[in-house]
Amino acid sequence: MQVDEYKGYLLYGHSIEQPTGYAASGTVMRDGRVVESSGILEIFAVDEEALAAGLAWAREWVDGHA
Template sequence: MQTEKYRGYTLWGHAIVQQEDILQPIHFAGSGTVARDTKVVEASGVLGLFDTDEEAELMGLSWCRAWVDGHG
């Protein structure tokens, strides 16, 4: 999980391992969570599947920034 402060909000980018079968390659589902003053304000659903946990986390943070820009 990656976190950052942005315009008074705390943003989290999440990566959740996705593997349907032991013989299938591992992918990571990306998602994001926006919080303010320790309270969750908004959370995304799954934003897509990515090849690395870092890509998934960065997509989550990107989604969070866009949400703050549009609603914050």
């Protein structure tokens, strides 16, 4: 899991190991509560790519909703 603070939100990028690679997902939190989560975004061959994709999704969500 990778964490970033962005515009007052805590963003989490997740990488979930799968038989075919790493599933990316993202979570947006504010004031200790989950605001939104992505579900599985895509499968990547590399763990770090999945983490980055999850964080990118979370930043885009904040930009579109905050």
